[in-house]
Amino acid sequence: FGKIAENTDPADLSEFTLEAGRPDTITEEKLAVAKRFGVTRVSVNPQTLNDDVLREIGRRHTVADFYHAYKIAKESGIRDINVDLIAGLPGDDFKSFSETVDRIIELAPTNLTVHTFCVKKAADVLKHHTDIYSLSGGDAAKSVAYAQLKTKFAGYKPYYMYRQKNTVGNLENVGFALEGHEGLYNVFMMEEVQSIFAIGAGAVTKLVKRPPKGGQTAEGKIERIFQPKYPYEYLRDAAALRDGDPARGIVSRREKVLAFFGKSEDDKRE
Template sequence: MALNNTDLIKIKLSHKDFSYEIENVCRIFFPNWKISFVEFDDFIDEKVNFISINVDNLKNNAIIISVSANINDKKDNKTETILKRQASEKDIELKVCVLVFKILSEITITKPKWGVLTGVRPIKLFHALSVHNGIEYSMDYFKNELLVSDEKVNLARNIEANQNKFLKSPDKKSFSLYISIPFCPSRCAYCSFVSQSVEKSIKLIPEYLKLLEKELIYTAKIIKELNLKLESVYIGGGTPTVLEPYQLKTLIDIVITNFDMLSCKEFTIEAGRPDTITKEKLKVLKNSFPNIRVSINPQTFNDNVLKIIGRRHTSQDTVRAFEMARTVGISNINMDLIAGLPGDNFISFCNTIQKILEIEPESITLHTLSVKRASNIFETGNDIYKNNKEIDKMLNFAYGSFPKFNYNPYYLYRQSKMLGNTENTGWAKKGFEGIYNIYIMEEIHSIIACGAGAVTKLKKPMENKIERIFNFKFSYEYINRFDEIIKRKGTVRNFYEEFQ
């Protein structure tokens, strides 16, 4: 079925509480169609694409779910009866989603491999089910209740097994520190993150760093008072290596001198764009934290694709940056790749995989392109979606190749609007798993975050609840409203008082 960004589906739903999940299931099949909910009694013209969902609560303890759909003149309907006393609202919602999924699957002749699972963190769910009911139960639930394919069930099982040792009873006072450097030398075509003009905002760096220093020192003071235990540090962005060597050194020194680093197991910095990496900067990183984990991100080794996505570097620049990092003694390097980039194809993607395996970083993160509305390539989406069928082939090739070079999958997350409705996966050689990635994805402890756009996530020990504190998104807002940021950060104290 041809996908067109301007197409529309109207949904009639008798049970409005289910609309969020129903929309998510529809987005699996039609990521960029317009979806609108109408009153259940509204008349819908036969020419309009529609789905009609009725949940009928009968007196005799039965619930009848009926779903009918007409999409591009393809029609289908299904009905299921369930017993009221055996079903919670969540169970009924899941049954409705499954029926909608089955109908759309038949109409579009596709079988999305994650079934009705639309959340960002499938491994967290898999793990929670396993802890309570065992691995076999989780596998069975994923396959039969959520309609996840065998291939993805096995992937979830492998990842859960590989990250299990990192998930065991974290200290209730443990946390990770995230620091945001929201500046980049130019904007990548697929980026939905930096919506301000990058050239304009880069002038704000000196002022931004001064305030970031204040926020870090204030945060460190709170951490000391509360006696929290730092487990990992992640400096992300943006592109932190856009900073000058002396700025990088000052930033890392502030962290090292103000936080207790004795318990810190990992210190990562994103050096995402090879065009921002110099030997001097790499030396600063190595000298500041000898075991530093550095992420150098090629995204692809196809120079034509790099041009199309607006990265101002070549694949040779990436190789040079990697070799420079090795020369200064950095021995923990991650590299990010993206499957499904515009201009890429299966053969060129396989070359990228072969190239990265020749270089042999300690870990590889393989993303699948997610086409967000705020990105420059959203408008050209129709061309990109044609790649959908190739995505599976690409991922299969990568997933088949990595283990031969001793990389194991250790974390996974999903995003909305990913091509082929797939996933992002982290692969690492033994002992080089990026633990911050596991902590943040599986939400096992608090992440205390500083800088523009950073979100502090406070985790209640032994509970699945997270409280969030948001910093302003853009660097100019961060600068102009810094007093509010400091005030909000102070609420970390209130949260932890309960556990003192």
């Protein structure tokens, strides 16, 4: 957070999201620091409120851990809280998922994201757990439909959607929000109208150049810059990637970004 504050002004941001993630990693100290540095939105992701399902999918947190983490997030003063759920998890069913949705809505987070379970073809669950997992979706379709109906009656509106390969039942992922609390990053990311600068191993920067207003012939352009996948590669190549290394044919990410927008280091200095 200190490095971000040195290079940007968080006070000038419309949205500053912390993907806090697993409930068992969230502490009062972490969220107090996040709030102090200007975080306006935090994600706390239980996936399900069924301890048996959590054990089945290898999650180390419990339902009690989630409620504790959510309380910390609520008391932190951070404006928006998002909760992620996943429909169609191995061992889950409609009754369990619908109860999870009901319990989450009782907490009234400003954002609720309902994903559908997505599994890689080589995943262990496909090889050894065919009795609890069905690519056709099982109860997932009913679960997603229930979430859509329940959120509507609770005052939430769907504001972004995307699909992934190999989701159960070929279902989608949908973000719901109370009015005025939509996650801006999610919208810009899905619409591909905003450049995204990514930092860290495996991160992908997405540069977006939109056609000029009123232009009939000019086309927009999108380019991605990939960071080294593994942390040891990222750390090993940090200096070369930052400064450029002609001997290794490496062009710094800074130079790539400037070139994409038709700029140069001289423009930056001016």
